[in-house]
Amino acid sequence: MQKHPNLRMTRQRQVILEELRKVNTHPSADEVYEMVRKRLPRISLGTVYRNLEILSESGDIKKLEPGCSLKRFDGNPSEHCHIRCVRCDRIADAPLAPDIEIDVAGLMPADYKIIGHRLEFFGVCPNCSDKTNRDANRR
Amino acid sequence: MQKHPNLRMTRQRQVILEELRKVNTHPSADEVYEMVRKRLPRISLGTVYRNLEILSESGDIKKLEPGCSLKRFDGNPSEHCHIRCVRCDRIADAPLAPDIEIDVAGLMPADYKIIGHRLEFFGVCPNCSDKTNRDANRR
DNA sequence: TTTGCTGCAAATCCTTTGCAGAGGT
DNA sequence: ACCTCTGCAAAGGATTTGCAGCAAA
Numbered sequence: 001m002q003k004h005p006n007l008r009m010t011r012q013r014q015v016i017l018e019e020l021r022k023v024n025t026h027p028s029a030d031e032v033y034e035m036v037r038k039r040l041p042r043i044s045l046g047t048v049y050r051n052l053e054i055l056s057e058s059g060d061i062k063k064l065e066p067g068c069s070l071k072r073f074d075g076n077p078s079e080h081c082h083i084r085c086v087r088c089d090r091i092a093d094a095p096l097a098p099d100i101e102i103d104v105a106g107l108m109p110a111d112y113k114i115i116g117h118r119l120e121f122f123g124v125c126p127n128c129s130d131k132t133n134r135d136a137n138r139r
Numbered sequence: 140m141q142k143h144p145n146l147r148m149t150r151q152r153q154v155i156l157e158e159l160r161k162v163n164t165h166p167s168a169d170e171v172y173e174m175v176r177k178r179l180p181r182i183s184l185g186t187v188y189r190n191l192e193i194l195s196e197s198g199d200i201k202k203l204e205p206g207c208s209l210k211r212f213d214g215n216p217s218e219h220c221h222i223r224c225v226r227c228d229r230i231a232d233a234p235l236a237p238d239i240e241i242d243v244a245g246l247m248p249a250d251y252k253i254i255g256h257r258l259e260f261f262g263v264c265p266n267c268s269d270k271t272n273r274d275a276n277r278r
Numbered sequence: 279t280t281t282g283c284t285g286c287a288a289a290t291c292c293t294t295t296g297c298a299g300a301g302g303t
Numbered sequence: 304a305c306c307t308c309t310g311c312a313a314a315g316g317a318t319t320t321g322c323a324g325c326a327a328a
Contacts, residue, residue, distance in 0.1 A: 010282090066206070092251065
């Protein structure tokens, strides 16, 4: 019942996966494109998008769909939470995978099938905090 | 320190707010546009976008930024969770505002200022479930 | 050899923006 | 009268898609 029954491990797909596993920065499609381009200068952005989609459907990576802005991708497909910086929209791993095993089934709207939930934290990253401080001192 | 110090309650802004408060469907900007157009046929989509932005900044409505897809708007600005249908992307209210007063401060990455968190549920809405059942029976 | 994949470029979708005139306050 | 807001239309950014040739299996 897979969408892509006969996947091929092309050089492009391989490199995208490798580069994504190297970092913990949760890059956007465009950032992945820039990373991969250093090794495969002729790769196209369209190919990057297609492969990120395929790799996330196969479970090798995870597509993050943070509140707002653009999608980001995580080379670590295991279950964990994220923190999004409200200033720069970058994403960091949250060092906990809280088991909010909330017993919500009965509380949800009738006949709504609950599949899961997602807990996202937001805040200000160290980098953006610094910027604020610098700006404040300047006045 | 408001972004919009001298707001005016124009007819367009008024109607957008009224229509949004009538429903609990969390419409997208385009859906709001269709709703409002019945009363103000000459309103433009740009005006709808601008007012949704302004109204959410003033706290009269809430901008939802669900994982994936387009933004949606909630006429009820009080704190509550949502359920998103993974098939049609529509959003319903979750009848609980879980107080996950998780004591996470110490667990988060050092020097990351945590502002808050967001809990989103996802599942399949009644409407899409029905569709699946109908399709299954057809075979 | 088969057929999934690629690069390219155009298209699409959602949202934002510049502008000159209209309309709240 | 002031100055924010509007309608219009064009621009913008992110992502998807059609196509003809390429390359995994």
